[in-house]
Amino acid sequence: MRHFCCQHKTFNLRTQIEISQFLQNKLKLIKPVETLTCNVMYKLATRRSLYNAAALKAELTGLQHHGGHFDFNHNLESAKRNAQIVIIGGGLAGLSAAKHLLANGFHSTLVLEATERYGGRINSKRFGDTFCELGAKWVNINGSHDSMYELLRNAEGLTKQLKQPTPVRYVHAAGQGEQSKVPSGMVELIDQLFRDLCRGFKVRDKVKSGGDLHSLDNVMSYFQSESDKLISSSFKHPDEQAMAREIFQSLFKDFSSILGCCLEYVNIQHITTCPLEQETNPIYVPTGLDNIVNALTHDLEKHQLQMGKPVGKIQWKTPTEAQFVGCLDGSLYHADHIISTLPLGVLKNFSAILFKPMLPLDKLQAIHNLGFGNPVKIYLSYKRPISHWLKSNLRPLSPLAQPNPSATNEATDSNPKRSWTRQVVEISQLPSSQHVLEIRVGGGYYDEIEKLPDATLLEQITMLLRRCLSNELVPYPQAMLRSNWNSSACFLGGRPYFSVNSSARDVQCLAAPLGDAEPTLLFAGDATALHGFGTIDGARSSGIREAQRIIDFYHKKHGV
16 A cells, blocks of 8 residues: 555655654564563463553554644543553552542553452451451541542442450460459450550650660560569559469460561561551441452453463563563563552562562662561351350460561471460451351461461360360361461462561652653552551552552643
């Protein structure tokens, strides 16, 4: 064909050359990549993705003709429509980012999820006569329009309930029946004293005075030092002091169970920068918290949320190479902007080989410094109603096992037969069930506990229940469900925390986008949010934050 036609007009040879050069440049940008590395070499398919083809077509047809030549600077709306945005991860951060981008006109947004389900660490499972949460469970009430509470409040037709106060009985794991009851007044007092410690009030006083700073080496040192002083000043009788010390130890394990790590590993800055404010009456969803995630996927077309797409290579912008995301199945996705919501555990293990070029040293250092815990949850289902033998929730009292802070791997303990039941924080009946118990674990050795055989767990938890209740007739459960975040290759852990080697500066460094003139590689997830660090609110807000960063860039670029 001698002439090129567009909008019913015929153009001369000079115009054809311009168009030819434009197409050649475009094709150079999306030329096939030969290899993909993620521990193993994967050969990428040479076929072009339909996603890329549609993007190129949209960009070509959007060209404007002005004064006899082409103007390749599209207007704002055209630029937003054609901007290729790839979001890695279909958890709260990724889905929140996608929804925010779509609502603002960025229709070429794609979410790649490695697993066959979306929702990230919100994972609800039908078990027994109820739904169990292997990850996040509670939604705190707050007024932020971007919060999980707002998302839950707007979910139509979804039953929501407030957590009601439930009686908890402290008992000695050795089994002392009714004699092991702890006065409720003592429990309430110690609980309030411990809440004050968690808010970091004493930390600020210590820093100002400059005294006893050795107790601020880590959270456990701080808790032990301050609790000893509180016990001495609040209880005079030796028996009361001993009981108070055991209650404090139980609360230490409770705090540890939330983070999924030994408190010796946690920087004191964790409770001063992001204190754990446990709400008295949070909201839960009896039919599963994952219901509210559906609201985030409502506007996503099937091709915009692709499941079973583990990423093997993230090529972010360089002067000579195109930017794209490559999956282990060989598919390639061109991207003008990439939002990574990869869990911190995955970044720790694979960031050095996932990103090309390699991430800047300061970002790699931040990934290395931050801690990543592994909260463990266990659910047991019984054939008959558990109210026949359990009248209230139980908190076993036993000395807190002291881990070796110098150990690099919890599973290398010299005593492999150590009883994991010493780490049990609470045994509780789920509020929406008559047949299911929830076992929360704290104190340490989470990775080891996760790997224990089912038969061992069932045997030992039944023995613990019988000792605590002084009842040899407590039955064995008929089924068990438990979390496995650490052994899941797509998570490699559960919740970030400030390790003794990290600080808030590492969170800010991890959250910083990369790209010279524009944000080409962005980072979201609960480990990138100082406000709500490690929470579902933090994950959601971080996704919206990075989506808004892209939106602001296009508005500024086009002078809006």
